[in-house]
Amino acid sequence: MQRVLAAFRQRGYKVTPQRRAVLQVIADCDGHLTPGDIHKRVCEEHPGVGLVTVYRTLDILAEMGLICEVHPDDRRRSYLLRRPDEHHHHLICSTCGRVVDFTGCQLEELEKKLCRETGFSIEGHLLEFVGRCPSCQEKVTYWAS
Amino acid sequence: MQRVLAAFRQRGYKVTPQRRAVLQVIADCDGHLTPGDIHKRVCEEHPGVGLVTVYRTLDILAEMGLICEVHPDDRRRSYLLRRPDEHHHHLICSTCGRVVDFTGCQLEELEKKLCRETGFSIEGHLLEFVGRCPSCQEKVTYWAS
DNA sequence: GTGCCAGATGAAAACCATTTTCACTTACTG
DNA sequence: CAGTAAGTGAAAATGGTTTTCATCTGGCAC
DSSP, X not given: OHHHXXXXXXXXXXXXXXXXXXXXXXXXXXBOBOHHHHHHHHHHHSTTOOHHHHHHHHHHHHHTTSXXXXXXXXXXXXXXXXXXXXXXXXXXXXXXXXXXXXXXXXXXXXXXXXXXXXXXXXXXXXXXXXXXXXXXHHHHHHHOO | OHHHHHHHHHTTOOOOHHHHHHHHHHHTOSBOBOHHHHHHHHHHHSTTOOHHXXXXXXXXXXXXXXXXXXXXXXXXXXXEEOOSSSSOEEEXXXXXXXXXXXXXXXXXXXXXXXXXXXXXXXEEEEXXXXXXXXHHHHHHHHHOO
């Protein structure tokens, strides 16, 4: 946390109570949060913080690579704290939103094959798994048709 | 094409000139198109067609599994004709938007491993590659810094 | 500590893709 | 060919995100 704040100052970004609060909320959550979710939680402790400030802080955190974006639905983004440092992907619970990181996507082989076969120079890939986490699997039993 | 129109009627959807036009535009394009793109192209031939109608037709086509959705950016969706019938993914040119389909993602292994290690019941995955297609790689040489 | 000022903030308005509403039209069925 | 359920376009509503702008403040210089 202190390290993050130092990194902020180092890049010329000021450390404000609002930014601390946003960062705290993201760090305290083990799932992903939309900007709106974050705003709501920040306001519980610090009423009056603007949604705009949340968006601006998220932009900075994303630019610094401290948070990751996931795509639980089309219409909006959602963010979570970046936990592993290396290249990794997410497994997202479709019911509660909990996120598990995993590394070792082993797509390099496939990437090379695609390069060879299509002539594309590949710049990156988007990979996410969705499923139901153990505790949501239990819950769901009751209202499954 | 005739087969698609028949499938439409079979499901109780009427075949209208507007729907034909939308379908034609998608079939004639070998990249992905946003609803707005499709609307523009449809209007070149059939002015007066509403953007709403394009959205509605896309909903039907997606529901019937005749088109796929890709995610070239966060803010909007983009569609393309579904070419292979089986499970497949897309390699998208970041410059011109051309899309190449590929099958054989070989993520079953990884999926099983994740199931075992996390206890999630996995429902699906999202995989897209982005890169630059051969002709865009040439073009880009001139204005690369 | 005090003052300065670039950078940060919040409110409100703008944006823009998408969806809804509604009065009108039309493709299919009988 | 008529009846009707389904489809259409215009306009308004929605909702997430971004911009604008007047005001405020964190961190540096003194």
